[in-house]
Amino acid sequence: MSDNDRVLISGAGPVGCSAALYLAKRGIPVTLVEAAADLPEDLRASTFHPPTLDMLDELGVVDKVIEQGIVCPVWQYRDTREGVVAEWDLSVLENDTGHPYRVQCEQYKLTRIIVAELQQMDNVEVLFEAKGTGVSQDDETVTLSAETLEGPRELCGKYLIAADGASSVIRISQGIEFPGLTFPELWLCTSSEFNFEDHFENLAPIAYIADPNFWFVFVRVPGLWRLLLPSRPGETAESLVSDATVQERMQQVCPIEGDYDTFHRTAYAVHQRVAETYRRGRVFLAGDAAHINNPLGGMGMNGGIHDALNLSEKLVKVWNGKAVDSELDKYDAQRRPIAIDYVQQTTIRNKAMLEETDPDARRRKHDEMSASAADPKLARDYLLQSSMITALKRAEALA
């Protein structure tokens, strides 16, 4: 085997790490390249959906994720005035998945679990402080140029997975467009040890709270509640994370005497974009490098891990001579339509529903949702969709 006989992966986020572990466990040599000095402690994704947990089970890491997270069999849709509109009980999916619940666990815990395992494997090289800067390829190989602590390096492989996030250097270097939109408002994500469950009756660990003027989302992670909400017109990232604004918004969510203690606060621009192709020759885009969406519904990381396993399965077949190169085109053919027709549409709809201002439309949607949640068959249909199981089945059918 030559040194070029390996798969290069740029980016050790949840997507790059999942692909690396899948490939390495099947005997494929992997080089995982991460720009940061250590695994980023990202306070972004926390929701793992049932089919993603099934995949992490296949990777042999689900028990650790569950151990370090919170199992959530139920999530809620609420309204600031009405309280609980619908309570979704994932146990209706018991015949559809090995994990009929969501798990709330910070994404950095998954990457730490996986990288610890990768670092024990003989066929894996994990490089930190190695930043991919450009790509060249021919009929046989692909070369990733990287800036490392020792200076510039050229890393050679058979294939390259670009899992280097939303601003993917590789996507840009390949001239792949990333069309879509950016919402005018910023989003604030903050977290606190405050016991919101003592102030909101029967609060589930994941709750989307609709309001025409002030919607927000509660998600529980071990030891903390996270709160996600939009900025007001004219607010900047700096003003949104200021003490004054954070306290004012949290008091609006739940008035208390004195100030809230917060653990973190971040302001994000939020986009809805899908790359015009997921493949250019030996280079494949996956995860946020390929698609980004708002976090309402928890589909970014989950969809990215679904990309990682879909692509890796195909790479293994081609690597082992069980399929020809055209098998790899199916990755784009299966995963891109899902991002466009399903993830983009669902997340945009989720946002529109939370911020609906027309009282009649809101009433109609709430009535519909509450009736569905109360009917086991309708609830199952809804949860197959919101848990991304339907999307995975649809992708399979696109083969």
Ligand SMILES: Cc1cc2nc3c(=O)[nH]c(=O)nc-3n(C[C@H](O)[C@H](O)[C@H](O)COP(=O)(O)OP(=O)(O)OC[C@H]3O[C@@H](n4cnc5c(N)ncnc54)[C@H](O)[C@@H]3O)c2cc1C
């Ligand atoms: C507030 C918030 C909440 C969210 N909640 C959820 C949720 O609950 N569920 C969900 O599914 N999604 C959620 N998301 C989305 C989720 O965080 C992303 O979809 C996910 O992180 C994408 O994973 P990734 O591995 O593709 O990219 P990233 O996590 O962005 O990882 C990319 C990695 O590549 C590295 N990198 C970047 N450039 C280079 C380079 N040139 N060379 C080498 N390495 C490089 C980075 O340092 C990073 O480690 C949320 C997002 C936000 C903002």
